Amino acid sequence: MSATPPGRLGVGVVGAGRVGAVLGSALRAAGHTVVGASGISDASRERIATLLPGVPNLTVDEVVERAELVLLAVPDDALAGLVAGLAEVGAWQPGQLVVHTAGSAGVSVLEPARRAGAIPLALHPAMTFTGTSLDLARLEGCTFAVTAPAAVLPIGQALVVEVGGEPVVVAEEARGLYHAALAHGANHLVVLVAQAAQALEAAGVAAPGRVLAPLLGAALDGATRAADVREGVGPGAIAALTGPVSRGDVGTVSRHLEVLGDLAARTGATDVPASYTELARGATRRALASHRIDDAAAQALLDALDHPRPAGPSEEDA
CATH class of the missing domain: 1.10.1040 (N-(1-d-carboxylethyl)-l-norvaline Dehydrogenase; domain 2)
Structure with missing residues (x-):
């Protein structure tokens, strides 16, 4: 894979569910720093403590404020409202990478963040998650659908490779x-x-x-x-x-x-x-x-x- 790695980033995890906590842990193992994670339920808080030890459990706004790469791992139906709501309060930052893991959506759902200067990426792992450390080994060789503007597609591909996955480019109109x-x-x-x-x-x-x-x-x-x-x-x-x-x-x-x-x-x-x-x-x-x-x-x-x-x-x- 010829994609250029994006360098070491401060990663914020919004939604410490089964997917978010595992991918945050994988990015941390690849050398990135997880600067914060948001989790409200007892299960999410436990996943942060187990998979991301030492990472502070913050509000969504605080996670976005601290992160160079924001990983949005929330339910598909909640994604658009979350992105738009954060745009309304001016949370998105120019040059910030915004990555979502929803399978059915491309980068158009991230348009409010893009208008604020953020860089949109859609990375979906074709795998079921348990939300435990068992998933980390299963990421090796796992296919990720990568959708992004052409100029930043290599960044998405590189992030996938860093966590052990295999990137496959899926066009915006084909995500559904x-x-x-x-x-x-x-x-x-x-x-x-x-x-x-x-x-x-x-x-x-x-x-x-x-x-x-x-x-x-x-x-x-x-x-x-x-x-x-x-x-x-x-x-x-x-x-x-x-x-x-x-x-x-x-x-x-x-x-x-x-x-x-x-x-x-x-x-x-x-x-x-x-x-x-x-x-x-x-x-x-x-x-x-x-x-x-x-x-x-x-x-x-x-x-x-x-x-x-x-x-x-x-x-x-x-």
């Missing part, structure tokens, strides 16, 4: 799509695992997580490795697809719909068959587009998904 992709993948993966675990538990499996871990780990590894391969219809993650849809096995898919419908009727978990159906439709279309299955098999699968058979009597009823 970038963040939607991450949320769809990570957040909905958690929901998918929860649904699969619920079905396994209903099937009598006492430790569903233990059953799912090696299977889902292998599937995730294969899919993410294949995702960088272009197949003409998008990233090649679908190359890692296994199971009944990839084989055009309509009978098995129909049986899955029956038993998941029965699970929903017994437990109220109607989201499980709904998710299965929608994801199976997506898998069918992508399997067809990548020539894993032919037109006839795809149509048979889609017909089965559109018209599931009602569940038969359970063993208890037979």
